[in-house]
Amino acid sequence: MLFDHLAGLVSSGQIADAISRAVRNGELTQGAQLPSIRNLAETIGVSPGTVALAYRSLRERGVVTTAHGRRARIADRPALPRPLRVPLPPGVQDLSTSSPAPDLLPDIAAHLTPNLYEPLLYDGPPVEPHLAEIMRDQFATDGIDGVLTAVNGALDGMERILSTWLRPGDAVLVEDPQWVSSLALFSVLGLDIVPVAVDDEGMIPARLREALASRRCSALVLTPRAQNPSGAALSAERAEILRGEIAAYPDLLVIEDDHAGLIAGAPARTVTTGRRAWAVIRSMSKALGPDLRVAIMASDADTADRVQGRLLIGPGWVSHFSQRLVSAVLADPEARSAVGHAERTYTLRREALIDALATRGIASRGRSGLNVLVPAPEEAPLAAFLLSRGWAVRSGEAFRLGSRPFLRVSIATLDSERAPELADAFAEAMRPGDRRAI
Structure with a gap:
């Protein structure tokens, strides 16, 4: 009763x-x-x-x-969300989606050689050996040592981890604001969301401490760099402090969504060191292209077994053809150079917009990744005004749990030379005493 x-x-x-x-x-x-x-x-x-x-x-x-x-x-279990795509007016530059710039992706087709495909039956290794070698070295460089598992992207990895470790009603600590797709996933799984405010360096330690003390939490999900939508990135000092905050909770599952690692423009940090149950998921979508659907997860052995078991009752494994293609790209010096060029270009575009906004007295955030967060007095009217000036950006409403209003600008395709134009449109909309825009 x-x-x-x-x-x-x-x-x-x-x-x-x-x-x-x-x-x-x-x-x-x-x-x-x-x-x-x-x-x-x-x-x-x-x-x-x-x-x-x-x-x-x-x-x-x-x-x-x-x-x-x-x-x-x-409440009823929510229906699976379906993305809504609204056509933009002619001449509008779309800065509302955080997809990578197509012209900054490496030439994947150049690696489609005749010997790339090899027949594989049902007893192959979960991770292609060459890709496992590359990723093991990459993780080791960042101080991460775990069992490797291939998944179909960062969100797929999170779903398989959470669905095998947690049950509906379990509480999950998440960053606020939070990636829309992650929020939808938590909702579909029936998890209770416990928001933790973030600043430029990630979760604020005092807010995490308060959230941990407020109730029993089963998992912590965070983005170590290129946080969507804020662009936050963990500093070495912040990562150390957060590790200290969660040290008293040894049963807390910790998941890091490093979805943009190769092009984030910030060094890798982790709070998973010494944890019993943990996972760091690195996706290739932002750096090599979303359609590859490959991410590699490093984790403790139990989590790896659970995820691999979850895969077996679905697709079975991540295509080894795709894995071999990814390993060929990552092993190619020219392709690695293209990824490095993309990372530098995204950094320049992000910094150009932040600087242009600051010159006009407008605060913004974005230490890493493909997004810049601009605090806004009102979201929808300001987004509508910018659209009338030829810029499509994303309202922050869908990302916010308790944080204040903002607009998200995805800078992947924003030419640095046009950043002042966008900043001028923001300044016009937010001019003190002038309510025409908002």
């Missing part, structure tokens, strides 16, 4: 956690109604305000839904 779980609890956090556990254990199913605020408060001996706060927390996590005049009920 629900009341048995709640007896003796005194705080809103304890009540919310108890209800989440009941959902996770199957005692409360989708659509089940919860007691009214007043009824539950009287039954367990707390104030109605305490129960109201608990219900609000559950609503924000997606565990329950509420409507005016109706009792709260356990």
Whole structure:
């Protein structure tokens, strides 16, 4: 009985956690109604305000839904999200998607040699040996030593890790603001999201400490560099502090989404050192092209076994043809030079926009990767104004959990020479005392 779980609890956090556990254990199913605020408060001996706060927390996590005049009920499992693509007007430069610039990708076709394909049956190794050698050296250079597993991109790796380690209702610590696709994944898996604010160097230690103390969390998911949408990148000092903050939680699963490592424009840092359960996922999508669908994950042995087992009941493995193609590209000096050129170009484009905005008195953020975050008083009107000036950017609403409004500008295709034009459009829209734009 629900009341048995709640007896003796005194705080809103304890009540919310108890209800989440009941959902996770199957005692409360989708659509089940919860007691009214007043009824539950009287039954367990707390104030109605305490129960109201608990219900609000559950609503924000997606565990329950509420409507005016109706009792709260356990939320349905969300439908799988489908991306919506709206055609842009002619002449508009699209800076709303964080895809890599096509002209900065290496020539993959040049490596499609006749001997690239080799027949492989069902008992092959999960990671192509040559690619495993390349990636093992790459991880070792960054102080990461683990079992290697191939997955179909960073999000695919996260889904397989989370679905084998966690259950619906488990709490996951995530950066705020957070990548839209990750938020959708957490929601589909029925996980409770615990936001942690970030600055230019990643998760803010004090906010992480508070979040860890507020409730029992099962996993921590963070982006060590090229954080989407903020462009944050862990410094060596910040990584060390964060490792200290999570040291008292040895059972906490730690996942690092290093989705843009090869072109991030920032050195690799990790907080996974010494953890029992951990994974660092490095995708090739930003550097070599999204259609390859190859990422390599380093992890502890148990996590690797779980992910490999999860693969076996789906695709079985990541195409060895694609893996051999990736290894051929990564082993080629000319291709590596092209990737290095892309990283430098993205850095110049990112810094050109940040500098141009700063010259006009507009603050922005973006230490690494393909995105610049621009704080905004209002998102939709400002984005609409920029569109009228020929620039398509992304509103921050879908990324935000508790953070303040912003616009995300993806700089992959923004020529550095045009950065002042975009900065002028921002300045026009945000001119003090002039409300025409917003």
